[in-house]
Amino acid sequence: MKKLTKTSRNNFLTYGFVILSYVVLQAITAGGHMSSMLKGQLVPICAYVVMAISLNLTVGILGELSLGHAGFMSVGAFMGTTTAIALKNVIASPTLRLVCALIVGAIFAGIIGFLVGIPVLRLNGDYLAIVTLAFGEIIKSIFNNLYLGLDEHGFHLSLLDNKLHMEPEGKLIIGGPMGIGGIQKISTFTVGFALIMVCLIVIFNLVNSRAGRAIMAIRDNRIAAESVGIPVTTYKMMAFVTSAAMAGAAGALFAMNFSTFVANKFDFNTSILVLVFVVLGGLGNMFGSIIAAAALTILPEALRQFASYRMLVYAIVLILVMLIRNNPTIRSFFERFRLSKKGGAEE
Amino acid sequence: MKKALSLMLALVMVLALAACGGSSTDAGSSTPAETTTPAATESSTPAPAGAQVFKLGGTGPLTGGAAIYGQACANAAQIAVEEINAAGGNIQFELNYQDDAHDAEKAVNAYNTLKDWGMQISLGSVTSTPCVATSAETFSDRIFALTPSASSVAVIDGKDNQFQMCFTDPNQGSASAQYIADKGLATKVAVIWKNDDVYSKGIYDTFMAAAPGLGLEVVSDTTFQDGNDTNFSVQIADAQSKGAELVFLPMYYTPASLIFAQAKAAGYAPIWFGVDGMDGILTLEGFDTSLAEGVMLLTPFNADSDDQRTQNFVAKYQEKFGDIPNQFAADAYDCVYAYAQALEAANATADMSAEQLCDLMIGQFTSMNFDGLTGDGMSWDASGAVTKSPKGMVIQNGAYVGLD
Numbered sequence: 001m002k003k004l005t006k007t008s009r010n011n012f013l014t015y016g017f018v019i020l021s022y023v024v025l026q027a028i029t030a031g032g033h034m035s036s037m038l039k040g041q042l043v044p045i046c047a048y049v050v051m052a053i054s055l056n057l058t059v060g061i062l063g064e065l066s067l068g069h070a071g072f073m074s075v076g077a078f079m080g081t082t083t084a085i086a087l088k089n090v091i092a093s094p095t096l097r098l099v100c101a102l103i104v105g106a107i108f109a110g111i112i113g114f115l116v117g118i119p120v121l122r123l124n125g126d127y128l129a130i131v132t133l134a135f136g137e138i139i140k141s142i143f144n145n146l147y148l149g150l151d152e153h154g155f156h157l158s159l160l161d162n163k164l165h166m167e168p169e170g171k172l173i174i175g176g177p178m179g180i181g182g183i184q185k186i187s188t189f190t191v192g193f194a195l196i197m198v199c200l201i202v203i204f205n206l207v208n209s210r211a212g213r214a215i216m217a218i219r220d221n222r223i224a225a226e227s228v229g230i231p232v233t234t235y236k237m238m239a240f241v242t243s244a245a246m247a248g249a250a251g252a253l254f255a256m257n258f259s260t261f262v263a264n265k266f267d268f269n270t271s272i273l274v275l276v277f278v279v280l281g282g283l284g285n286m287f288g289s290i291i292a293a294a295a296l297t298i299l300p301e302a303l304r305q306f307a308s309y310r311m312l313v314y315a316i317v318l319i320l321v322m323l324i325r326n327n328p329t330i331r332s333f334f335e336r337f338r339l340s341k342k343g344g345a346e347e
Numbered sequence: 348m349k350k351a352l353s354l355m356l357a358l359v360m361v362l363a364l365a366a367c368g369g370s371s372t373d374a375g376s377s378t379p380a381e382t383t384t385p386a387a388t389e390s391s392t393p394a395p396a397g398a399q400v401f402k403l404g405g406t407g408p409l410t411g412g413a414a415i416y417g418q419a420c421a422n423a424a425q426i427a428v429e430e431i432n433a434a435g436g437n438i439q440f441e442l443n444y445q446d447d448a449h450d451a452e453k454a455v456n457a458y459n460t461l462k463d464w465g466m467q468i469s470l471g472s473v474t475s476t477p478c479v480a481t482s483a484e485t486f487s488d489r490i491f492a493l494t495p496s497a498s499s500v501a502v503i504d505g506k507d508n509q510f511q512m513c514f515t516d517p518n519q520g521s522a523s524a525q526y527i528a529d530k531g532l533a534t535k536v537a538v539i540w541k542n543d544d545v546y547s548k549g550i551y552d553t554f555m556a557a558a559p560g561l562g563l564e565v566v567s568d569t570t571f572q573d574g575n576d577t578n579f580s581v582q583i584a585d586a587q588s589k590g591a592e593l594v595f596l597p598m599y600y601t602p603a604s605l606i607f608a609q610a611k612a613a614g615y616a617p618i619w620f621g622v623d624g625m626d627g628i629l630t631l632e633g634f635d636t637s638l639a640e641g642v643m644l645l646t647p648f649n650a651d652s653d654d655q656r657t658q659n660f661v662a663k664y665q666e667k668f669g670d671i672p673n674q675f676a677a678d679a680y681d682c683v684y685a686y687a688q689a690l691e692a693a694n695a696t697a698d699m700s701a702e703q704l705c706d707l708m709i710g711q712f713t714s715m716n717f718d719g720l721t722g723d724g725m726s727w728d729a730s731g732a733v734t735k736s737p738k739g740m741v742i743q744n745g746a747y748v749g750l751d
Contacts, residue, residue, distance in 0.1 A: 259483030
């Protein structure tokens with residue numbers, strides 16, 4: 001039997017873990033043992049996991065710090081939800097409508113990612129971080145002032161003021177600071193799981209391809225990469241747009257799990273939250289991102305028993321986990337554990 | 348791999364914590380009177396035997412920027428529950444308020460926690476955006492909800508089991524315009540509003556729609572946003588240069604406190620007119636209350652009222668929590684009493700499911716009249732909106748005083 005490389009073994013482990021989690025969680029739900037609290041969090045967890053792995057592509061694989069990832073999520077959320085509302089009478093199946101919405105959300109976020117990428121990816125390091133930060137704020141401002149309505153003549157768009165001149169039966173979709181309301185909740189855990197799998201497949205295949213190696217070469221040494229003829233901006237753009245598109249799909253999934261959302265939800269804090277998932281999970285480590293995103297989404301809710309102190313406990317747990325992750329003794333303990341197990345298996 | 352393993356350890360730790368939380372919640376739901384149930388504020392009064400104990404839940408911002416509203420509601424609801432339980436009637440409550448940090452996502456999580464706890468009737472959410480999200484959940488789960496203070500129309504729109512104790516935002520806007528015109532306070536009006544906030548926007552829209560018909564001329568219309576709410580010199584200068592006699596401030600009190608301070612520094616002293624979000628400004632920490640002298644606001648509750656019940660409530664609140672209750676607190680207090688009245692009248696029993704109670708409550712609330720702290724003879728229509736009359740208030744010597 002052909003021996004798998006370490007990378008592909010890790011990748012299959014990740015796929016296996018995600019599939020196993022899905023099956024176990026579905027079984028628990030079917031058995032009626034799932035609490036409402038956890039059940040309500042399944043879809044947000046899926047969305048955050050996708051956010052984390054997509055940001056990990058930018059931060060861990062491409063090596064550029066993006067502080068505006070929630071901006072792409074916002075674009076996906078607004079565009080995806082608008083699509084779902086507009087298609088309400090066209091496509092009967094909610095799942096199919098959700099998939100359409102995810103695709104549209106991903107496409108729009110990808111386009112915005114491309115537009116932002118043109119000037120931004122010519123910058124390096126810290127500059128990119130600041131520009132993406134600014135971009136996130138711009139997106140938030142735009143959606144806070146955008147009004148979009150739909151009637152028999154098609155879409156009506158206006159900025160700053162609600163002057164849409166719609167027919168009386170027209171429906172206001174995006175209401176500026178009120179965001180989108182009255183959303184039909186069509187996001188499901190199964191679609192969320194499928195989205196995670198698709199994103200993982202895309203990322204793992206991208207990383208293990210010629211393009212992926214070029215992207216990592218740029219991360220490791222940009223000048224060396226350029227000197228051997230790798231078109232830096234093209235490959236950077238490829239990773240950045242992929243990452244943005246995934247964040248857009250995650251945004252659409254997230255938005256359609258709630259009956260309402262506002263642009264302020266996708267602010268700087270959300271970007272940082274996703275960055276915390278990535279850092280905690282390990283740069284370039286997709287499996288870690290998945291675990292970190294799931295754990296840190298559940299954690300604040302699981303800590304409700306501490307009442308007023310729960311955010312303090314949350315912060316302490318976060319610090320402890322970061323310390324444990326970086327503790328050489330604990331690391332070497334696990335390293336020994338792993339080696340001895342591996343040694344035993346080979347005998 | 349070593350990273351993965353150490354993360355697994357972290358996950359185990361987290362899940363262990365989650366398991367702790369889960370198990371103690373279960374314990375709480377199996378024995379309703381148990382006092383160790385995890386809850387932000389929970390009444391610990393033991394229920395007398397034979398009484399019907401209903402599980403009443405609500406979410407509100409107990410932490411974060413809007414915490415003053417959530418805490419006011421949670422505190423006041425707790426006082427009401429303790430009073431009702433101490434009186435020893437047939438209807439008893441067990442109260443559980445969960446934190447939603449003024450965020451729709453967290454509010455839904457908090458709501459699900461309450462559902463696991465076994466909530467039968469709900470106090471909805473305290474603030475608008477979270478309440479829009481939780482009201483969709485209570486609607487689909489058929490749990491009756493009466494929100495003390497989430498004033499957005501979207502909260503009750505198209506949902507037969509969602510009711511409000513406060514005015515809807517549009518009502519506040521048109522009522523303010525009407526009040527200003529009726530009392531002849533001013534003809535040239537400036538509006539400063541927050542254009543990324545549901546609450547502010549809702550009031551602004553109806554105020555602007557009502558103003559021209561009432562002979563009010565809006566000479567200055569300026570905005571601010573979240574994160575851009577510390578310097579108001581441009582907005583104040585605009586209102587001042589255009590000669591506005593009255594400035595309408597449909598916003599919460601935090602930015603308003605800065606506007607007062609900065610207007611004073613700019614030597615501008617118009618009539619300030621606020622809505623119910625202005626309520627609470629006097630209890631803002633570090634705020635010089637002399638700045639708010641003469642500020643008018645439209646609110647249904649007056650803590651200085653001669654009414655016996657109001658005085659009792661204010662005294663109790665002050666004794667327990669140290670400050671004067673605002674309108675949000677009064678609304679939450681009224682909610683609990685309205686529930687008590689409705690449950691009593693409907694002969695509801697605690698073994699009824701949330702769905703059965705929901706149908707009973709819809710019937711009661713659309714037909715009953717309720718006298719509370721925030722108005723006499725309140726009634727609700729089928730849409731869930733309340734009918735009661737607003738009172739004009741003015742701040743004098745650091746206290747709210749009724750205008751009429």
